[in-house]
Amino acid sequence: xxxxxxxxxIRNGTVIDHIPAGQAIRIIQLLSxxxxxxxIMVGVNLVSSRLRKKDLIKIENCHLSSDEVNKIxxxxxxxxxxxxxxxxxxxxxxxxxxxxxRAVFVCPNAACITHAETLDTLFHLKQEGKKITLTCHYxxxxxDRDHVEVRV
Amino acid sequence: MTANPLFGRDVIxxxxxxxxxxxxxxxxxxxxxxxxxxxxxxxxxIASCFFEPSTRTRFSFEAAAFRLGAEVLGFGNEQMLSVxxxxxxxxxxxxxxxxxxxxxxxxxLEGSARLAAEVAEIPVINAGDGANQHPxxxxxxxxxxxxxxxxxxxxxxxxxxxxKYGRTIHSxxxxxxxxxxxxxxxxxxxxxxxxxFCDRLKxxxxxxxxxxxxxxxxSSVDILYLTRIQRERFLKCSFISDxxxxxxxxxxxxxxxxxLKILHPLPRLAELPREIDETPxxxxxxxxxxxxxxxxxxxxxxxxETVT
Numbered sequence: 001x002x003x004x005x006x007x008x009x010i011r012n013g014t015v016i017d018h019i020p021a022g023q024a025i026r027i028i029q030l031l032s033x034x035x036x037x038x039x040i041m042v043g044v045n046l047v048s049s050r051l052r053k054k055d056l057i058k059i060e061n062c063h064l065s066s067d068e069v070n071k072i073x074x075x076x077x078x079x080x081x082x083x084x085x086x087x088x089x090x091x092x093x094x095x096x097x098x099x100x101x102r103a104v105f106v107c108p109n110a111a112c113i114t115h116a117e118t119l120d121t122l123f124h125l126k127q128e129g130k131k132i133t134l135t136c137h138y139x140x141x142x143x144d145r146d147h148v149e150v151r152v
Numbered sequence: 153m154t155a156n157p158l159f160g161r162d163v164i165x166x167x168x169x170x171x172x173x174x175x176x177x178x179x180x181x182x183x184x185x186x187x188x189x190x191x192x193x194x195x196x197x198i199a200s201c202f203f204e205p206s207t208r209t210r211f212s213f214e215a216a217a218f219r220l221g222a223e224v225l226g227f228g229n230e231q232m233l234s235v236x237x238x239x240x241x242x243x244x245x246x247x248x249x250x251x252x253x254x255x256x257x258x259x260x261l262e263g264s265a266r267l268a269a270e271v272a273e274i275p276v277i278n279a280g281d282g283a284n285q286h287p288x289x290x291x292x293x294x295x296x297x298x299x300x301x302x303x304x305x306x307x308x309x310x311x312x313x314x315x316k317y318g319r320t321i322h323s324x325x326x327x328x329x330x331x332x333x334x335x336x337x338x339x340x341x342x343x344x345x346x347x348x349f350c351d352r353l354k355x356x357x358x359x360x361x362x363x364x365x366x367x368x369x370x371s372s373v374d375i376l377y378l379t380r381i382q383r384e385r386f387l388k389c390s391f392i393s394d395x396x397x398x399x400x401x402x403x404x405x406x407x408x409x410x411x412l413k414i415l416h417p418l419p420r421l422a423e424l425p426r427e428i429d430e431t432p433x434x435x436x437x438x439x440x441x442x443x444x445x446x447x448x449x450x451x452x453x454x455x456x457e458t459v460t
Contacts, residue, residue: 111261113259113262113281116261117240117267118240118242133348138262138266139284140263140284140285141262141348142351142352143348
């Protein structure tokens, strides 16, 4: 049985699958999906043979830009992102971890200049095995992706 | 004529430097030290922007500029600026950018120098941004180490004190990693080098170990680099007292190698008693003096495409 069947199918839109459990909500924040009018289905802690537990997001009538797709990699490096047309996968969207990500995360260093100025944060991303680290372009603070909040 | 890798560049973080850059700066520093004053920066204006207190860094930068024939404008605190009226650093830098040929900036917030460099068209030198970086101090330190030991590769250096919040330490560690230098990290556990820094050192195959007392390492090192506890950076952690083990008691020097040199970025507190000043190990006032020549070298190289 397909892993995606535990959440209703969509006619047209985008399915983000194989999201590590617990990261779907952060991706929703990241893509500001709640401020859009598209219907969204979210599955959390679904059973997965690949990840044991996974999250899943289905967005009706919405196709993501390549920039948005790449940003997702910061939270779900092994996610599969499929474009759906007429209930079928019309395209598997290739994504890669961006080397930098701007105006998405909040620097966890309270003494960083990004908290005092009107300034987009900028982080350099690096994947080492399963771990993704972020280095603040300004204060050079290095942190684990899981310890960084999304700027809402 | 010598290739000048620093022309027009910002000096923000030691991570922006490679070994060749460092060697070029040291070569020019030796020359500045030997030749003294010059007119290399005639007609140039240096903006000296210190949003935080400074003695050595500010005055050595300004003295370096004067020795090169430049004019200096600036301030030693933000009380007189429109910053007090709420003006952003961005706008302050943008204005100063119009008035000078190069900007030296010290600011309490980390990343402020990087932001200034992005906003300004003119080159920017970081004279200390919070607990992050102090690259010109690190260049001064390592130049002094090379000068007093005659080499860098193969040396053993103990870094003692506040390794977590000391910007000087952060820059110095990055600079040491460019050479074959063995590091002894001596600090209370709460003030040791962060995991992120240690990971970076491991990746660069730097040999290092952790220690709690000067006594453990003094017989093994060529350089003892002392720092003060940066109390202003962690007021909420006032439970950390100045540990006795990090005070260089004169009797500890009996175990030292004869060629050991003691460095300190200054200002000092109790960790470096004045009795040490008269010993042959003391090198920190030479180090402070070298700051003048290193900064003279940086200003010369950044503002002159060709360095003859």
